[in-house]
Amino acid sequence: MVGSLEFCTGGLGTRMVLVLGHTTCASIYGATSTYFNNSRGNPSPTRSALDGLLYDLSVVAEQAAYDMGPHAAQEDVAAHAVRINVFHTIDFLLKFSKSIRERVSCGQVEIQGALYHMDTGVVEFMGRSPRQSSLLTCKVAMPPSVEALSSAASPRGRVRTGVDNRVPALEALNLLKEGNERFAVGAPISKMSTSSMVNALASAGQAPFAAILGSADSRAPIDSLFDAMPGDLFVLRNAGNTCTHAEGSMVGSLEFCVSKLGTRLILVLGHTDDLAVRGALATHLYGSTSKSIGSALEGLLMDLTSVAEEACKDLGPFADLDQLAAHAVRVNVFHSMNFLLKFSETLRGFVRSGELMIQGGIYHLSTGRVEFLGRSPEQEELLSSSIQLPPSMSALPIRTTGDDAILPEQSLQLLKAGNERFAVGMPLAGGITAEMRKALAREGQAPHSAIVGCADSRAALEAIFDAMPGDLFVLRNVGNSFTHAEGSVMGSLEFCTGTLQTPLILILGHTSCAAIKGATHAYVNSTQNKVNKAGRALGSLLESLSTVAQCAAEELDEDATEDEIADLAVQMNVFHTMDYLLTNSAFISDKVQRGEVDIQGGIYNLESGRVNFLGRSPNQSKIINTF
Incomplete structure (x- = not known):
């Protein structure tokens, strides 16, 4: 196409080139559909020339989607992409044809864009490309495929250095896409560096147009698969393309690249058949197989456990290992992107201002x-995150009566943030000083949350929520339950919400709860006329919890196993305890009705370290309206 136009404008003396698109263009609409499918996690592998064409045009569709925002309909994006494609084609001619650029520069040739409206028969003339002036200064002599295939093609004559201008994020993304396409079709244009290139990089510094966080896998050489030259890419690699410590080398390196080198695109790149992710998935499903518990590898696999857990949750119990592993790779890419945004105020600031784009990809x-x-x-x-520093670089204050009162939703956010720090292995709490202890003793307590949890030694509440002394008012017993309306737990909560003005109560169960399992076993035995052997006090406790086990059994099919009943009973017990509190404490119900106190439920997962926050009881409105 480019060669034909060079012949026409040069050999035949033609003075006008019109790039003409048309409405409802099937290829553009197909490319837009391909882009939307890929962005929704439903990619179609390239199998034909048509697939390759749609893939090439997906750059146009992506630009259109970016322009119109995340809520635009697919058809509207496609209509806009038709218009963008006209200018994209004009820009390609100007960028990759020295002959055409020279003729346009001296006024011998005019390149215009237009759009034919099929419903009216009218051609809408769109004028020149908005980028024409900047592209006329381009130094590229020929299109990539011609340069790669021509025996007379000279190597790329220069490399990017610190004297080059910053590349905007979208342009950098297009450079990556173009480079990967050249790599995929076997027509790379990057050549071995020369001594002059080496000297230029050494003397003029670096200005990489993109930073890439990728895997250390030897089958995924980052520079090669993007057909990049030295100086093009700032590359970070480890097993699993992951960030496990917010103050570690990955986050710090990317902050340096963006703030000091001016890079405007970060790509987090996973790849298929990632053995680190597959290993984490196997650890999650089957337990650790490491011969050295506590090794660095063991730590890496444990850090990726949350990725494996989410993949299993997304696909359900019937997915096979290969399906789970493929999905986990995708989940891991987004986890790493989210980690960067969550724990780096520097990167968040650049993204908010529009100067930086963080994208994901799978090779x-x-x-x-x-x-x-x-x-x-x-x-x-x-x-909107307010985390200013990585966890281990921060310090948590303590709460006393000198602190301002907070709202229930703020307390809930503190619990969620603390549990997230605990789950990813980056707690802040600790290192309490003598001054902190004196402040607590002198000024008194003002806990932001009251928690009714289980006495199980594996569910240490202050640790689970990464809390400092003074943060939590903790009540614990076997089964996180109420057995008497006038008992110490109920009275303690009324004291906490009344005298201490604590705005949030969390009823927290946990997985594999022995008390619930015992109550479930007792209930199952009772249905089979078997005798339960337990001491009087324990027997009384199990009997009080057997109502929950019975409700869980009735909720499930008749062939449900005892373990399945117990798992559901853990959740039902949380809601049962919340309902019991609302029903038997008019004082707390009144505070809930006035919005002064909120009662929430949660289940702590012993394996992942994460709390599944269940929200309020479904019966709350009904109960408080009876008072």
Whole structure:
């Protein structure tokens, strides 16, 4: 195409080139559909020339989607992409044809864009490309495929250095896509560096157009698969392309790259058949197989456990290991992107200002192509994060009566943030000083949350929520339950919410609760006329919890196992305890009705370290309206 136009404008003396698109263009609409499928996690592997064409045009669709925002309909994006494609084609001619650039520069040739409206028969003339002036200064002599295939093609004559201008994020993303396409079709244009290139990099510094957090896997050489030259990419690699410590080398390195080197694109790149992710998945499903518990490898696999857990949750119990592993790779990319946004105020600031883009991708080993995933679905929410420093570089204060009162929703957020720090192994709490102890003794307590939890030694509440002394008012017994309306737990909560003005009560169960399992076993035995052997006090406790076990059994099928009944009973027990509190304490119910106190439920997962916050009791409104 480019060669034909060079012949026409040069040999035939033609003075006008019109790039003409048309409405409802099937190829553009197909490319837009391909882009939306990829962004939703439903990629179609490239199998034909048509698939390759749609893949090439997906750059246009992505630009259109970016322009129109995340809520635009697919058809509207496609209509806008038709218009963008016209200018994209004009820009390609100007960028990759020295002959055409020279003729445009001296006024011999005019390149215009237009759009034919099929419903009216009218051609809408769109004028020149908005980028024409900047592209006329381009130094590229010929299109990539011609340069790569021509025996007379000279190596790329220069490398990016510190004297080059910063590359905007979208342009950098397009450079990555173009480079990967050249790699995938076997037509790379990057050559071995020369002594002059080496000297330029040494003397003029670096200005990489993209930073890439990728895997250390030898089958995924980052510079090669993007057909990049020295100086193009700032590359960080480890097993699993992950960030496990917010103050570690990965986050700090990316902050340096963005703030000091001016890089405007970060790509988190996973790849298919990632053995680190697969190992974490196996650890999650089958337990540790490491011969050295506590080794660095064991730690890495444990850090990736949350990825494996989420993949299993997304796909359900019937997915096989290969399906889970493939999905976990995708989940891990977004986890790493979210980690960067969550724990780096520097990166968040650049993203908020529009100067930085953080994107995800998956390199497919079998095709050589990178599937670009776009932004994290959680980006907007994470940009509102108030975390200023990585966890281990911060310090938690203590709460006393001298602190301002907080709202229930603020207390809940403190619990969620603390549990997240605990789950990823980056707690802040600790190192209480003599001054802190004196302040607590002198000024008194003002806990932000009251927690009714289980006495199980594996569920240490202050640790689970990464709390400092003075943060939590903790009540614990076997089964996190109430057995008497006038008992110490009820009275303690009334004291906490009344005298101490604590705004949040969390009823927290946990997985594999022995008390619930015991109550379930007792209930199952009773249905089979078997005698339960337990001491009087324990027997009384199990009997009080057997109501929950019975409700769980009735909720499930008749062939449900005892373990399945117990698992559901853990959740039902949380709601049962919340309802008991609301029903039997008019004092607390009144505070809930006035919005002064909130009662929430949760289940602590012993394996993952994460709390599943269940929200309020479904019966809350009904109960408090009876008072």
